[in-house]
Structures are given as structure tokens and as C-alpha cells.
Amino acid sequence: MVPHIEPNPTIPFHVPKLIGQQLLDVILRRHLEKFSCSVEMGTELRSFEQFDKGVTAVLAKNGILETFDTKWVIGADGAKGIARKQLGLTFLGETRDDVRMVMGDIRLHGVGLDRTYWHRFGSFKTRAVSLRPTDEVGEDGWQFVIAAPDIDLTKLAQSEELIMEIIASLVPTKVTFNKIIWVSEFRANIRMVNKLSEGRGFVVGDAAHVHSPTGGQGLNSGIQDAFNLGWKLALVEKGLANKSLLETYSAERLPVISEMLDKTTTILNQAVKTENMVTTRSPILFMLGINYRFSSIVVDEFSTPGKPINAYGMLDDDRLEAGDRAPDAPNILQMRRGESDAKTLFGLYRPSYHTVLVFTSSVAGATPILGALEAYAKSVVQSAVILPSSATGITVASPADFVLVDQGGHAYSAYLVEAGQTKVFVIRPDGVIGAVVHGAEGMKKYFSGIFLGV
Ligand SMILES: Cc1cc2nc3c(=O)[nH]c(=O)nc-3n(C[C@H](O)[C@H](O)[C@H](O)COP(=O)(O)OP(=O)(O)OC[C@H]3O[C@@H](n4cnc5c(N)ncnc54)[C@H](O)[C@@H]3O)c2cc1C
Incomplete structure (x- = not known):
């Protein structure tokens, strides 16, 4: 998938690693703890209202509503989150009904199934399953993706029995199932916002852009959004920079996101055409060429x-x-x-x-x-x-x-x-x-x- 490139003095981290979101969550939370910051679980943002000097948010904790006053709101609440909608941002693009899958983590043992490989069985045009080993859910853990155009995938996602049946029918070896950890239905959406902020509210990550996972650009783009915004907001908050600096967040990131949607959609179309979801990635997808040469502040x-x-x-x-x-x-x-x-x-x-x-x-x-x-x-x-x-x-x-x-x-x-x-x-x-x-x-x-x- 990724051509081997030796690390060199300017790019010391050249070897990509696959890491599940649950492990990444732990890493990010541990890092936050170093700054005496913690994520309040079980707390839902219901709505917010902006004023000249701040924002009042309505939160639901265990079903009990409370208000919270803050100066800024950053919506990192994913594609289905409410921050983007509350800010009145558009989310134009397309939903690809030709790219639907059921995915999740499963624990199973397959006789002779080598855990040093990412396997694919079947054809994505008819029925296929891919199994990627992941120790994050157990020594017998795998992340599975099922494509089956002839099956109602919404129903499939609700039936553990059917999922196991399909995997067993596609994997050409005896499979013993332990348990399914989580399952989700996925449909490719290719969309982005018209701008990344409105007043004191911002969006980052999937709240601002969604696209095909081909190319593996999503999470990294979200982190780059947050980094681009973070230092600017910190300077404004410290009274060291003018609020207008925040406008460069949208100005710098939107062209990058737009290009990212283009690139990942091209790979997706190619993958659909060739029936090969595992295409070789160009080094441009390492994202090291991403630049803001066009920015007004450089x-x-x-x-x-x-x-x-x-x-x-x-x-x-x-x-x-x-x-x-x-x-x-x-x-x-x-x-x-x-x-x-x-x-x-x-x-x-x-x-x-x-x-x-x-x-x-x-x-x-x-x-x-x-x-x-x-x-x-x-x-x-x-x-x-x-x-x-x-x-x-x-x-x-x-x-x-x-x-x-x-x-x-x-x-x-x-x-x-x-x-x-x-x-x-x-x-x-x-x-x-x-x-x-x-x-x-x-x-x-x-x-x-x-x-x-x-
Ligand atoms: C099949 C697949 C494969 C992928 N592969 C890759 C890959 O290889 N590399 C890569 O970089 N990216 C990949 N991605 C994309 C990546 O998973 C996303 O870009 C990333 O998870 C987005 O992170 P996020 O924090 O912006 O949003 P999310 O991960 O969606 O997190 C949003 C969080 O906000 C919470 N939330 C929502 N609403 C509220 C509310 N009102 N109040 C409080 N909390 C709320 C949600 O519960 C959730 O925890 C893949 C995606 C898919 C679907």
C-alpha cells in the first residue's frame, strides 16, 4: 500500500503505522492531562448562542440541562454534530450510494490466518470482506469491512449472526468466532463547509469536512485544522493578536481541504473502477507538501x-x-x-x-x-x-x-x-x-x- 521510503534527516518519520481510534483517544487524553485538562464524558452540547463578548452553551449531563458560559466554541463533534448547524455553515457535496460498507472490530480465530497481513477475500463488486489484524481489541482482534451490494447493509449492521455468517462464507479457512466489539454502517459522503468559523464559533475535523477514507487523510486533516486554529486563538485570547488573525484559519485551511476532497475522491473512483480498495499511495498523501504559500500572513x-x-x-x-x-x-x-x-x-x-x-x-x-x-x-x-x-x-x-x-x-x-x-x-x-x-x-x-x- 505504501512504498517503502527510508527515513531521512528532513523527514525522520517515514514509516506509516496503523493505529485505531480508541488507542489514539487514550494518547490524546493522556497528553491533555499533562496540562490539567480532561474530557468530560457523558456531556452533550445541545445548543449555543453567541454574544459580543462570549458564548452561552446549553449542555446535557445525564439528561439534566445546564448552561455554560465561555468565550469561544470549537465544534470537534464530527460529521453529525450540531456545531456546524448552529453556526449556520453549509455542508455541500454528495452522498455516494455506490460506496457502502459495514465495518467494525471482531475477535475471531481463522486456521492459518496470518496476523502479519491485511487480508481481503472476495470481490468488492459482488461480496468481499477485508480483515486487518488489530491487537487493540485482543490478541485475536481484527477490524473487518464487508461490502455486499446484494444485501441490505442497514439490516446487516444490526445482525451479529449474519455478519459472522458472511465472514465465514468468504474466508477460505475454518473460522471460530469469539465476539463482535462494535459494528457500524458506512456510506461515503464527500462534503465540506463554506467557511470554518462564524463569530466566536469554529469547526474542526469531520465537523467541517467528510470524504472517502481512501487515502487515509481524514484524521490528519482534523489535527492540522486544530493546530492551525489553536495557536492563533491562543494569541488572540492572550491579547497579543488581533481577532482578524482568526480569519486566516478559514483562508488557509479551506484550499487544503478542497484539494483533499479532490484527491481522495479520485482514489475512490479509481478503486471502484478497478475493484481494488487497497491502492498504492502516492507519497503526496504523506501530506508533507501541504502548504500555505498563498496565505496573506506569510x-x-x-x-x-x-x-x-x-x-x-x-x-x-x-x-x-x-x-x-x-x-x-x-x-x-x-x-x-x-x-x-x-x-x-x-x-x-x-x-x-x-x-x-x-x-x-x-x-x-x-x-x-x-x-x-x-x-x-x-x-x-x-x-x-x-x-x-x-x-x-x-x-x-x-x-x-x-x-x-x-x-x-x-x-x-x-x-x-x-x-x-x-x-x-x-x-x-x-x-x-x-x-x-x-x-x-x-x-x-x-x-x-x-x-x-x-
Ligand atoms: C472507514 C473509515 C476509515 C478511515 N481511515 C482513516 C485513515 O486511515 N486515516 C485517517 O487519517 N482518517 C481515516 N478516517 C477518517 C477519520 O476516522 C475521521 O476523519 C476522524 O475520526 C474525525 O475525527 P473527529 O474528531 O473530527 O470526529 P469524530 O471522530 O466523529 O468525533 C466526534 C466526537 O464528537 C462527539 N459528539 C458528537 N456530537 C456531540 C455533541 N452534541 N456533544 C458532545 N459530543 C458530541 C461524538 O460522540 C464523537 O465522539 C477513516 C474513516 C472511516 C469511516
């Missing part, structure tokens, strides 16, 4: 206007522009008094900080830029001077948060910086390059589009 003083590229981008190692994903680089030596240790650029970036990278051949070369940085809140902007491995007479006496030496040359290579050149990158909290500039003036121009009163 600043690039180096790029020459070329042919516009679409929001999913191209996998082109020779160009790196404002709006692109910031690449990683390993083996960077952090210079400190008395000791030094190796870092990666990803290890440096923080989701609540802008990181200003100053590529320069001497610490002194960064002085004007670091001086200009004094104007910005230290709690949301950090800086790093990156020296080439050839740098001599290195001093750690610098106002920068980090003084680094690019020992392996990976950072200079990934960020396309030539020897002797001074080049400044501003990396946004969401890991996107906000600016590629020559010096302090360009950096100030970028931050004037982000922060208030600077």
Missing part, C-alpha cells in the same frame, strides 16, 4: 514568483518557501557554557512559540535581528542562531535562546542556505514557515501581521 523575500502550486504542493527538494512545512535537521550542537549537546530542529520547535532561526556565519551577524526581537513577548517568541560547521571562534555570549552549530550540515542543506549567507526563517507554532527574510525588517513585517501593536 512573508517571503527570497522566492521569485513562479507557477502557483496547489495546496497539497509538490515533493520538490529544491524549493522551500514561506508557507511550507519546516523541515527537520538532526545533529545540531547546542553550545552552552561548560557543556554542549546534540539537538534536532524538531526538538527545538514548540507549539506555543514562534521560533526565529537566524542562519549566519558568526554570532555577531545575528545581532541586529536579535535586537529587533526584544520588541516581542518572550513567552511566545524564541530565537536560535544557527552557525555552519565551519564557524570558528564561537561564543555563547548571545541574547539568542539557543546558539547552535550545524555539525552535519543538515539544517543548511534542508533550509537551502548557502555558505556565508544570512537567512532568517520564522517558524510558526504549527511547524509552518511563516517567513523567509533577509533580516530584521522582513521579520518585523511578518510579526506586524501577527502581533498587536508592533
